[in-house]
Amino acid sequence: MKPRVGILISGRGSNMQALIRAAAQSGYPAEIALVLSNRSDAPGLEIARRHGIAAQAIPSRDFRADRATHEAQMTHALDAAGCTIVCLAGYMRLLTPYFVQHWAGRMLNIHPALLPAFPGLDTHARALAAGIKIHGCTVHLVTETMDDGPILAQAAVPVLPDDTAQTLGDRVLAQEHIIFPMALSHHISGQSVPAESTAALVSPCA
Ligand code: GAR
Numbered sequence: 001m002k003p004r005v006g007i008l009i010s011g012r013g014s015n016m017q018a019l020i021r022a023a024a025q026s027g028y029p030a031e032i033a034l035v036l037s038n039r040s041d042a043p044g045l046e047i048a049r050r051h052g053i054a055a056q057a058i059p060s061r062d063f064r065a066d067r068a069t070h071e072a073q074m075t076h077a078l079d080a081a082g083c084t085i086v087c088l089a090g091y092m093r094l095l096t097p098y099f100v101q102h103w104a105g106r107m108l109n110i111h112p113a114l115l116p117a118f119p120g121l122d123t124h125a126r127a128l129a130a131g132i133k134i135h136g137c138t139v140h141l142v143t144e145t146m147d148d149g150p151i152l153a154q155a156a157v158p159v160l161p162d163d164t165a166q167t168l169g170d171r172v173l174a175q176e177h178i179i180f181p182m183a184l185s186h187h188i189s190g191q192s193v194p195a196e197s198t199a200a201l202v203s204p205c206a
Pocket residue numbers: 009010011012013014015016044089090091092110111112120121147173176
């Protein structure tokens with residue numbers, strides 16, 4: 001039986017959709033069993049259901065500052081669905097050390113920057129402000145430090161002279177949709193992502 005994956009989202013869920021599409025291929029080594037959101041208005045929930053995936057909101061605002069109880073409910077839902085791996089796909093809530101330790105080595109995150117550069121929010125605007133020429137995205141294992149942890153895959157894109165945060169972000173997002181399913185697949189199979197599959201994405205600037 002393929003390992004069952006739970007995806008945590010907070011919003012539109014385009015990375016979630018990329019994972020669902022990849023897992024629909026017969027040779028993919030994982031099954032998407034459940035999508036959870038900490039926001040009941042996350043558009044990704046309905047998209048998941050349209051793909052036939054169970055999707056549930058466990059609104060964090062119902063728990064206010066009580067992260068531990070919120071996460072206990074999420075763990076309960078993940079366990080009930082038989083999930084043994086968690087993917088954070090635009091999940092925008094800090095996790096407690098307890099939750100991180102519970103899923104240690106089994107929880108992947110996608111971040112829209114080439115970590116360790118630009119952890120946190122507004123990565124594309126900050127990348128433009130810093131004047132960097134190469135930007136990208138990272139899939140990594142989650143540790144107790146935000147946007148930190150062993151890197152599983154990265155993809156790079158050029159920063160073009162007339163880029164806005166939107167155009168740069170769109171270019172990065174297209175790569176996120178490629179490397180997240182790839183990194184999950186390789187992680188489950190116990191392989192590292194071959195460097196040549198992600199390193200060659202930068203094309204020269206105009
Ligand atoms: C993605 O760009 C993802 O990398 C980012 O949120 C977006 C979610 O989009 N995640 C983070 O910033 C986490 N640090 P999506 O809902 O369309 O996948």
